[in-house]
Each structure stands twice: as C-alpha cells, then as structure tokens.
Amino acid sequence: MKHRRGLNLKETICGGGEKAVAMDAAFSVIMSFIAVFNKNAIVDHLFFNRYDVPRYAFLFLLYMALFFIATRIIAMCFLHEAKKDVVSNERKSPHFMAALAMFAAWIPYLLGFLPGVANYDTVNQVNDFFDGVSPVPFGFVKGQETVNVFLNAHHPIVPTFIFSFFVAAGALLGSETLGFLLYILCQMLLGAFLISEILCFLHENAADSRSRLIIKSVRVFFMFMPFVPMYMICMLKNTMHSLLFILYIFVLYRYYLGKDDKPAKSWIVFFIIVLLLCTTLNTGVFVTLFTGIASLFIRKKDSRILLISVLCAVIWFIVFPKLLYPALNVFPGGKQELYGTLFHQTARLIRDNEEEFTKEDKQIIDAVLDYEKIKENFSFDATDPVKDTFRLHSTDEDMRKYLGLWLRMGIKHPIVYLRATFSICGNFFAPGAGIQIFGDIPQSEGMFGKIHAITPRVFGDKAFSLYYNVTITPFIRLIFQTVIYAFWIPVYLLYVLVIRKKMLGTYESRPEMIILVPLFVSALFLIVSPMNYSRYALCLIFASPIAIALLCTENKKS
Known part of the structure; x- marks a missing residue:
C-alpha cells in the first residue's frame, strides 16, 4: 500500500515526461511572479528594501511550489482519461425542478x-430617470459641474430603463418597494433557469462519471456559495451583465461544438444577446469584438460572428451617442471614464515627483483636471477621486496636449505608472482579497428613497457580518478569493487544455475553446478597473465555474 502511494506521488510530481515537468515548472514560475508582483504592488507599491527581499523571495518560492503541485495534480487528472459509459441509463434531468x-x-x-x-x-x-430634465453632476459626485438633461449616460442607460421600469410598476401598484422586489424575483428566476439549464444540458450530454461529477460540483457551487445568491438579490448592472455574459459563452459553446446550426438557433436572437451585452456594461463591446476577431482564426471560421459584433459596436459607438442620446436628451458618459487610469497615473506622479513638472506641464494638466484638487484628493485605492475633478469643458486640444504629456512622463517614470495601476488592480491577480458583497439598500432621496427594507435591518447586518467572518476564516477563505475566479481559473483552463497539450503534441482542435476569449478580455480590463471591488470581476466570478463545466467535461458523440 505504501509502495503504491509512493508510486502515485512520484507519478504526480514527475510523471508525463521531462518536457511536461519542465513546462509545468516554467508555468509555475510565471504564475508565482505575477502573484508576488501584484502582492508587492498592493502592500508596498513596488518599493523594495533589504528587509523586503527575503520576505518576497520566500513568498515567491512558496507560491511557485504551490502552483507546481496544483498544476501537476490538475494535469494528471486530465492525463488519465475517464472511463466512458458504454450505455447510459440515466434519466434526463428534470429541468424545471432542478x-x-x-x-x-x-x-x-x-x-x-x-x-x-x-x-x-x-x-x-x-433617481436620474425619475427626476426628469434636471441638473445632475456629470459624474454623480457632489460639487461637480452639472448637466441639465433627462439622463446621464455615466452609467449605461439600458439597465437604467429596466430598473426604472420595475420601480415605476411598483409605484403604480402602490409601493416602489414592491417594484424593487419584483425585479429581484425576476432576476433570481431568470438566473436560476439559465444556469440550471446550462448544467442540465451538460449533464445529459456527459460521456463519463467524472464529467457528471464536475457538473454536479458546479451546480452545488451556484446553489450554496454565499456570494452567488447575494449578487442575485442585488439590483446591479453588473449582475445583469454577468447573466448575459454566461448566456453569450454558452451560445458560442453550443454553436462551435456543433450542437446548433446557428448561434442561439437564430442569428437574430444572437444579435440581440450581443447587443444587450454591449449596452449593459461598457466593456461588453470589446468582449464581443475580440471574440468576433478570434472566430476568424479557428477551424470553424464564421465571419458572421465578427459581422454581428462590429454591427453592435457601431450601434454602441455611433447610433447611441449620435442619434439616440440627442433624441432622448441624454448626456453621453464623460471622457473621464475612458481615461481614468491615465489620470490616476498622472496624479500618482504628481504625488511622488511633483518637481518633475514644469509650470507649463501643470497648466496642461489643470486644463483637463483640477490640479490642486487631485493633489488633495488622491487615493491609492481608487481612480474616482482624481477623475471626479475632470473639467467637463476641456477641449480636444486640451486632451491632445495632456495625452502627449502623459506619454512623455510615462517614458521617464514607468515604475510610478505601474505603482498607480497595480496598487488598485493587484487584488484581482494575487491572493488576499475576498469577494465583497452588498448588504443593504442605500439610504437616499428621490424615488429610490421610497424603497425600504422589509426584513428588520438587524437580520441583514448579522448575516452580512457572518459572511465577512467566513471569508477571513483560515482555509475556508481560500474559496472566497477573487483571484481564483478572475484570473487563476481562466489561466489554468488555457494552459492545461490548450498550451500544454500543444507543446506536448497531444492537442486536438476544439473550436469551442473560443469561449476563453471573452474571459481573458474581461480579465485584461480589470487592469484598468477604477477600484478593487469584486463587482468589476463579477462576470468572471459567474463565468469561470461555468467554463470549467463546459470545457473540462467529455460530451457524448452526436
């Protein structure tokens, strides 16, 4: 027995050949470097002294060992094929009941x-929807310049209309709180049926018991991981977008697997899904565009995927701001959202090396941002305090001069720019931060102020506190780490299922692997996240377990 255990351990650590071991070791080194780099950026802002070097060297070696062990275990699981079912007598899952x-x-x-x-x-x-044409701060921050419009597209207007529809329906029924509850119930029902339907489809088509075990584990995850239902009971644009995101990757999966002749069985339905993905969150358009481009480089080439993505991008970038917004009296989202990370990098450089800026440089910055305020308001943890000082009436020429200055200073001080960026986004790429949730209905004025808690606040507060106590409990806290879902799962799927197999010569073309593209595009956008909050990675938190179920299971042959 001991001899057999020794052989199993040796096979796990050294099995698969020297090339496989070397590749896994190299992968572990890269993953360890990324983790330590981001950990240092969060804690020490990429500063090192003689006391830090031993600490981070030890951390690097520890991570490298853990990544190597994890990689070998995962790789060995996929090295040995599961025994296929000769005859499957399993009854079809009762979809509705599931x-x-x-x-x-x-x-x-x-x-x-x-x-x-x-x-x-x-x-x-x-509140912006229900206050009609009235002055609102262009970034919804008190003290900013105001715009006198019907809606401010600082937040995508499609979720705004949907949220407001339910609140208005509740008002007609005599209670805005009822309208809010109706929205939450609809979101929960749609989410449960969408996720469950995906898992039922996979379970019915699973070719072996290992695949069915993976699918059942993912179902348990969605049913009982606390942050999933906490976001499902949240009226939030990110939750809406995340459900569309997993629908999008499932539709692509079925199409490239050969289950459907057309995505979503209809090009029109697919167009609607892509358009909603683009209009519910600003990053959606880039997700679909890059996925469309990737569709040209896989075995099952289909330019229609790209054509629909480009069409939706034209609608988002041209039709909305040039036609729809003027017609509805909507103020387009400001440039500060696009350039938020750049502004933060400039502010960090002012904080650290203000003497590097000439009087003319300061004037260039002050034409775009309030120079004095960004010095006072700068925060290590968010771009909002800087971008909120954006001067609404800055001209294109002002922006051109600023971007030139930003580039020149970046060439001279790249480390400062890295400090500014990774001190915010580092928690998406290194262990440390648990998945945050929302635990109440914010108090406010206006229409939203009419929505009130029904359950006594004390119950919610205790549950909220319990959640955070669980997320800091040793060992248990590991499964609540944002980095697992935002970065590690997509990277491991790419490495184990694609890169590793190609390097070892065992890769068989799988067009359905295209679903990794939306995951990686979303992960890259976390680098320019305005703050370290889990909702910015929510589409990955939802989609990564689904991707495991989609890509790590064997399907019955059609």
Whole structure:
C-alpha cells in the first residue's frame, strides 16, 4: 500500500515526461511572479528594501511550489482519461425542478435582506430617470459641474430603463418597494433557469462519471456559495451583465461544438444577446469584438460572428451617442471614464515627483483636471477621486496636449505608472482579497428613497457580518478569493487544455475553446478597473465555474 502511494506521488510530481515537468515548472514560475508582483504592488507599491527581499523571495518560492503541485495534480487528472459509459441509463434531468431547487436555495438570502440589496450606482440611475430634465453632476459626485438633461449616460442607460421600469410598476401598484422586489424575483428566476439549464444540458450530454461529477460540483457551487445568491438579490448592472455574459459563452459553446446550426438557433436572437451585452456594461463591446476577431482564426471560421459584433459596436459607438442620446436628451458618459487610469497615473506622479513638472506641464494638466484638487484628493485605492475633478469643458486640444504629456512622463517614470495601476488592480491577480458583497439598500432621496427594507435591518447586518467572518476564516477563505475566479481559473483552463497539450503534441482542435476569449478580455480590463471591488470581476466570478463545466467535461458523440 505504501509502495503504491509512493508510486502515485512520484507519478504526480514527475510523471508525463521531462518536457511536461519542465513546462509545468516554467508555468509555475510565471504564475508565482505575477502573484508576488501584484502582492508587492498592493502592500508596498513596488518599493523594495533589504528587509523586503527575503520576505518576497520566500513568498515567491512558496507560491511557485504551490502552483507546481496544483498544476501537476490538475494535469494528471486530465492525463488519465475517464472511463466512458458504454450505455447510459440515466434519466434526463428534470429541468424545471432542478432550476426551482436552485431558486429555492437562494430564497433564504432574499428573506434575510428582503426586498433585496443595491449599490449607489443603482440609486443614481433610478433617481436620474425619475427626476426628469434636471441638473445632475456629470459624474454623480457632489460639487461637480452639472448637466441639465433627462439622463446621464455615466452609467449605461439600458439597465437604467429596466430598473426604472420595475420601480415605476411598483409605484403604480402602490409601493416602489414592491417594484424593487419584483425585479429581484425576476432576476433570481431568470438566473436560476439559465444556469440550471446550462448544467442540465451538460449533464445529459456527459460521456463519463467524472464529467457528471464536475457538473454536479458546479451546480452545488451556484446553489450554496454565499456570494452567488447575494449578487442575485442585488439590483446591479453588473449582475445583469454577468447573466448575459454566461448566456453569450454558452451560445458560442453550443454553436462551435456543433450542437446548433446557428448561434442561439437564430442569428437574430444572437444579435440581440450581443447587443444587450454591449449596452449593459461598457466593456461588453470589446468582449464581443475580440471574440468576433478570434472566430476568424479557428477551424470553424464564421465571419458572421465578427459581422454581428462590429454591427453592435457601431450601434454602441455611433447610433447611441449620435442619434439616440440627442433624441432622448441624454448626456453621453464623460471622457473621464475612458481615461481614468491615465489620470490616476498622472496624479500618482504628481504625488511622488511633483518637481518633475514644469509650470507649463501643470497648466496642461489643470486644463483637463483640477490640479490642486487631485493633489488633495488622491487615493491609492481608487481612480474616482482624481477623475471626479475632470473639467467637463476641456477641449480636444486640451486632451491632445495632456495625452502627449502623459506619454512623455510615462517614458521617464514607468515604475510610478505601474505603482498607480497595480496598487488598485493587484487584488484581482494575487491572493488576499475576498469577494465583497452588498448588504443593504442605500439610504437616499428621490424615488429610490421610497424603497425600504422589509426584513428588520438587524437580520441583514448579522448575516452580512457572518459572511465577512467566513471569508477571513483560515482555509475556508481560500474559496472566497477573487483571484481564483478572475484570473487563476481562466489561466489554468488555457494552459492545461490548450498550451500544454500543444507543446506536448497531444492537442486536438476544439473550436469551442473560443469561449476563453471573452474571459481573458474581461480579465485584461480589470487592469484598468477604477477600484478593487469584486463587482468589476463579477462576470468572471459567474463565468469561470461555468467554463470549467463546459470545457473540462467529455460530451457524448452526436
């Protein structure tokens, strides 16, 4: 028995040949470097002294060993093929009951926070809709210049209309809180049926018991991981977008697997899905564009995927701002959202090396940002305090001069720019930060102020506190780490299922691997995230477990 265990351990660590071991070791070194780099950026802002070097060297070696062990275990799991079922007598999963069970598993969270939860972005969206044509700060921050419009597209207007529709329906029924609750129930039902339907499809088509075990594990994850239902009971644009995101990758998966002749069985339905993905979150258009481009380089080439992505991009970048916004009296989202990371890098350089700026440089910055305020308001943890000082009436010439200055200073001080960026986004790429949730309905004025908690606040507060105590509990905290879902799962899927197999000569073309493209595009956008908050990675938190179920299971041959 001991001899057999020794052989198994030796096979796990050294099996698969020297090339495989060397590749896994190299991969572990890269992953360890990324983790330590981001850890240092978060804690020490890429500063090192003689006391830090031994600490980070030890951390690097520890991560490298852990990554290597994890990589070898995962690789060995896929090296040995699971025994295929000769005849499958399993009955088809009762789809409706499976979805209802998932919905029921989320109900206790709703009851604890009845009628649900929200964040301040949602408050601003709904209030902006109901206050009609009136002055609002262009970035929804007090003290900013105001714009006298019907809506401010600082937040995408499609979720704004949907949220406001439900609140208005509740008002007609005599209670805005009821309208809020109706939205949450609809979101929970749609989410439960979507996720459950994907898993039922995979379970019915699974060719072996290992695949079915993976699918059942993913189902348990969505039913019982606390942050999933907490976001499902949240009126939030990121939750809406994340459900569309997993629908998008599932539609692509079925199409490239050969299950459907057309994505979503209809090019029109696929167009609607892509358009909604683009219009519910600003990053959606880039996700679909890069996925469309990737579709030209796989075995099942289909330019129509790219054509639909480009068409939706034209609608988002041209039709919305040039036609729809003027017609509805909507103020387009400001440039500060696009350039937020750049502004933050400039502010960090002013903080660290203000003597590097000439009087003319300061004037160039002051034409775009309030120079004195960014010195006072600078924060290591978010770009908002800097970009909120954006001068609304700065000209294109002002921006051109600023971008030239930003580039020149970046060439001279690249490390400062890295400090500014990775001190914010580092928690998406290194262990340390647990997945944050929202735990109440923010108090506000306006229409949203009429929405009130039904369950006594004390229950929600205790549940909220319990959640955070769990996320810091030793060992248990590991499965609550944002980095697992935002970065590690997509990277491991790419390495183990694609890169490693290609290098070893065992890769068989799998067009459905295209679903990794949306995941990596979303992960790259986390680098320019305005702050370290889990909702910015929510589409990955939802999609990464789904991707495991899609790509790590064997399907029955059609």
